[in-house]
């Protein structure tokens with residue numbers, strides 16, 4: 001009989017990449033997935049009964065804020081791991097001037113895997129400089145991305161109110177120079193339209209905040225604009241980026257009804273979006289369930305698809321040999337309600353909660369202590385393994 005370090009037993013495994021959707025065990029050893037299958041014949045150092053729960057690849061949140069003084073950033077671990085999130089992308093916290101500091105103070109100390117989209121603004125997301133076009137230098141942004149290929153996956157533009165293309169255009173240019181991807185947060189102006197933005201973006205570039213109230217995703221008759229469909233057909237990607245002000249049911253519902261889901265589900269998590277809008281991954285995913293997306297698709301757009309979009313296809317699945325990042329989720333049934341960025345409510349029948357998180361083979365979150373021995377049989381214990 002084979003041996004393993006950790007066995008998650010009897011859960012409902014959803015692993016879109018491997019086409020798994022049913023009851024199975026997941027065996028983990030040396031920080032990697034060892035095997036996934038029904039009634040695995042393995043001797044486990046630690047065996048955890050997860051019957052009645054869903055076992056998925058660790059969630060990947062491609063839009064969070066874990067660096068930058070101005071907009072209420074949050075250190076990743078406390079906000080990712082308890083929510084089943086094992087990989088995050090900081091979108092534009094650091095710019096090309098402070099990328100070194102971000103990597104030393106946030107990326108390296110975190111247990112969460114943290115990737116960075118480098119801000120086209122040298123000083124990063126810290127308020128006033130975000131409007132200063134002399135801070136927006138594509139060559140320097142591209143150089144920062146290329147200096148840290150292990151950590152930096154592309155470029156970011158956000159919050160720009162000027163008339164020109166220095167911000168969005170600069171981030172796209174820097175992405176081409178560094179052979180990476182650009183994520184654009186955009187507010188249309190008479191001098192620069194959403195349509196032109198989508199035309200300027202290459203396949204693989206992302207517009208984030210697709211269901212924001214300031215984005216003309218829908219025309220006056222609430223139909224998806226033709227140029228938006230064309231951009232998607234061409235390979236331009238659309239990210240959720242829920243946030244405190246960028247996710248509105250009155251836009252999301254008609255868009256979803258017309259078959260326009262986001263490519264990726266993400267939170268734009270920071271101090272204020274954590275509050276009324278409760279923009280965690282499980283809550284944001286639950287909002288998509290409430291709008292009629294299937295659980296399988298919700299998981300796909302929070303794991304495998306997210307990994308592909310950030311060009312890290314080694315993540316987001318439970319293939320044997322992959323690093324063992326796993327989320328164990330409870331999909332509770334009942335009367336629930338969800339609040340959007342405009343503070344409107346949608347009733348829902350299902351709420352996703354994270355029960356247990358495994359990061360690189362280690363249990364890092366365990367809501368109900370399922371992986372722990374009962375105290376009464378643990379003797380005169382001090383700190384249990």
Ligand SMILES: [Zn+2]
Pocket residue numbers: 063064065091241243268
């Ligand atoms: Zn953001």
